[in-house]
Amino acid sequence: MRVRDIMQAPIVSLDVNSTLRDAAFVFRHQQTQGASIVDSRGDLAGVFTHEELLQALANGASMSDTISCHAKPIFCTIRPDEDVSGIDWQGCNFLAVLDEDSVVGGMDTTTVIDSIYGAQHAERMPYQDFFHGLPAPMFLVDSHWTIGWHNVSADMLCSLDRTQLCGRTLANVLRDAGFEIEVDPVDQESIYMAWKESVRLLPMIWQVHADDSPFKFMVLLQNVQDQVIRSRELRDLRDLSKELHAIIDSSFDGFFITDGEGRALRINRAYERITGIRTDEVLGKTMGELVAAGYYNESVTLRVLQSKTTETIIQKIKNTKTIVVTGTPVMDHDGNIWRVVTNVRDVTELRNLQAELEHLSRLHTQYKKELDSLRRNVDHKPNIIIRSKRMKEVYAQATRLAKVDSTVLLLGDSGVGKEVVAALLHENSSRRDQPFVKVSCAAIPEHLLESELFGYTPGAFTGALRAGKEGLFEEADKGTIFLDEIGEMPLGLQAKMLRVLQDKTFARIGGSAPITVDVRIITATNRNLEEMVKQKLFRRDLYYRLNVVPVYIPPLRERQEAIFDFIYHFLGIFNQKHGLSKQIETDALDVLINTDWPGNVRQLENTVERLVVMAHGDLITKQDALRGIRGLDPSECPGFSSPTEGRSLRDILDETECNVLSRALQAHQSTRAMARALGIDQSTVVRKMKRHGLSTL
Structure with missing residues (x-):
């Protein structure tokens, strides 16, 4: 009997976009x-x-997947x-019949069995005895899928007895x-698939060919859940293998992997880049063969196979490039070496990278310094005039000094700009976004200075605030x-100040609990502290x-070239400030530049303000400048004896006060001595001298 005699012809066709549900139907x-x-053009x-x-x-x-996703690219033919x-x-179970490269029919096992053994083959099968003990559920059903017989496994599956x-x-x-269940859309009793929990059943159906049999189909329900799990595990393993290969190939370091006998199994792209050796040159060869062929001067893999521990060597590649290689053994369950993984790094490349990084780091530091300098210098309202070399x-x-936290002592005459330099230190430090607290020790009375600096507890002294007070250090x-x-700080308070400098701790007045602060301390003075130490007016240890770190700020007389810039800056x-537009003539500039300024920048600033306010016209003349400078001597000021000549009482009182303070300053050497002589507080003397541009020498 030939194939053409019993084959199914023409063969049933499915469109390439047909679903699994269509195929089952x-x-x-x-x-x-x-x-x-067949595809859209009708081709196979x-x-x-x-x-x-x-x-x-x-x-x-x-069931909605297309069959093209699951069909094998190669099929069997006869x-x-x-x-x-x-x-x-x-x-x-199915073969395509091919004649001159065209599919002319199909052949399945059921057709062959029917043709060879006849229709009575199925009738003669003792199915009740043969299938009764099968582990898979088996049913015999009629054309309406009504159950007429089933085996024991079917009872167990459905938890029902035969009568049910x-x-x-x-x-x-x-x-x-x-x-x-998933059913045939045409025949709602015909099952494609059934599932619950961990059970997934697929029906395998055979037609019963006995003419006098009440049954039409034999249905075997096959649980394919284990196959699903195995398929998923296999897919996960494939994904993991793909991921590991991708990781190895994307590594910057080179990898060389051998088996337990030192035979090369895999190298990654980085290894090819570092060594210049291609995969096809070494794959399948032993490390002994590669060393003998001159690829390497020695093999770290052979060392690992001998010692069974991690080894590191300096390796020569084809007698040209030098690399560092580290071989690590991977053991199997029996303690034998299963793989040797070698990690490779090009020392030359690493050294070049390190040198480049160091160069970039130096450039970064240099550029940062230059940018910081530019930010400080490009200021539309500068607080400091930098003209002189000093x-x-x-x-x-x-x-x-702004970059470190060292204590700084600013030295110089009154009015030279010590407060401006202190602000500069703070604004360029890492503390720039934190408080900058300014305290004049001379402007606060002695009996109040300690409480102002360190604070006090509730009820510490008569007149203290009920809630206490936080000090300036806090x-x-x-x-x-x-x-x-x-x-000007009193000797008694200097001891407490010393502890703050040493330990950054203190206690409020009236309290004993230590308070710790993180604060940078900048101090300033116009006095000779070293001479005061000798006179026992200042503590040596403090x-x-x-x-x-002392910083000396020169007086204005030592940087005369800066006076011109100061004048126009203050102008x-x-x-x-006053809504004016005063200008200054050249002769007036000469007078101011050639003047000795004992009060330094502060005195110059006050003088320029006096000239702006007091000059009669929009141009400050030489006479205005001379009167502004000689303002310290009221006898030379026009109108002093006649307040009715455009002079207010306030102006005359200010000039008188300035004259008194000037003469007291000449007679005494400190603001405290001046205060005692004038019968006022020392803080009042300091405040008024500052307003008039006067300073101690």
Whole structure:
């Protein structure tokens, strides 16, 4: 009997976009085990079989998937003139019949069995005895899928006895047993698939050919859940393998992997880049062969196989490049070496990278310094005039000191700009966003200075606030405190100040609990502290603590070239402040530049403001400048004896006060002595001298 005599012709066809549900419908109703797949042009694109359908569903596919996703690219064929009895099925249940490169039909195992053994073959099978003990549920059903017989496994699956199963459709029995089912859209009792919890059943259906049998189909329910799990595990393993290969290939370091006998199994792209050795040169060869061939001067893998521990060597590649290689053994369950993984790094490349990083780091530091300098210098309202060489040195020193937390002592005459330099130190430090607290030790009475600096507890003394008071050191926490006129601090308070400098701790007046602060201390004085130490007016230990980094700010007479810039700087400020537009003539500039300024910048600033306010016209003349400078001597000021000549009482009183303070300053050497002589507080003397531009020499 030839194939052409019994083959299914023409072969059933499925469109390439058909779903698994469509294929199941065709297989069920056409009683076939396979169908050809045709594309949009009607050309053969492959073959899809009942076996592939079951495999797809076992792997967890959806019935809505297209068959093209699950059809094998290669299918088995036979010729139409082959003898049926000699067919090599090649493990398949369906073969395509190929004649001159065209599919002319199909052949499945059911057709062959029916043709060879006849229709009575199935009738003669003692199915009740043969299938009764099968581990898989088996049913015999009629054309309406009504159960007429089932085996013991079916009872166990449905948890029902024989009387409850027979006479009911298979679909209803499975629903009552808690299964969800997928049915044939044409025949609602015909099952494609059933599932619940960890059970996934696929029906395998054979037609019963006995003419007088009440049964039409034999249905075997196969649980494919284990296959689904194995398929997922296999897919996960494939994904993991793909991920590991990607990681190895994307590594910057080179990897060389051998088996337990030192045979090369894999190298990554980085290894090829570092060594210049290609994969096809070494793969499958032992490390001994590669060393003998001159690829390497020695092998770290061979060392690892001998020592069974991690080894590191300096390796020469083809007698040119030098690399560092580290071999690590990977053991199996029996303690034998299964793999040797070698990590490779090009020492030259690493050294070049390190040198480049160091160069970039130096450039970064240099650029940062230059940018910081530019930010400080590009200021539309500068607080410090830097013209003289001496002040440029002071500025450079201050910007360097701003980067550290050392205690700084600013030295110089009154009015030279010590407070401006202190602010510069703070604004360029890492504490710039924290408080900057300024304290004049001379402006606060002695009996109040301690409470102002360190605070006090509730009820510490008569007149104390009920809630107590936080001191200026606490206000400056995390920031900077500037103690001006530190030479005026009383001896009794200097001991407490010493402890703050040493330990950054103190106690409030009336309290004993220590308070710790993180504060940078900048001090300033116009007095000779070293001479005061000799006279026992200042503590020696405190002096040494303060004098860590002294910065001397030269007086204005030593930087006369800066006076011109100061004049125009202050002229702009006071014009804007008073809403004026005064200018100054050249002769007036000469007078101011050639004047000796004992009060330094502060005295010059007050004088320029006086000229802006008092000059009669929009141009400050030489006479205005002379009167402004001689304002310290009222006898030379026009109108002094006649307040009615455009002079207010307030102006005359101010000039008189300035004259009194000037003469007291000449007679006494300190603000405290002046205060005693004038019968006022020392803080009042300091405040008024500052307003009039006077300073102690």
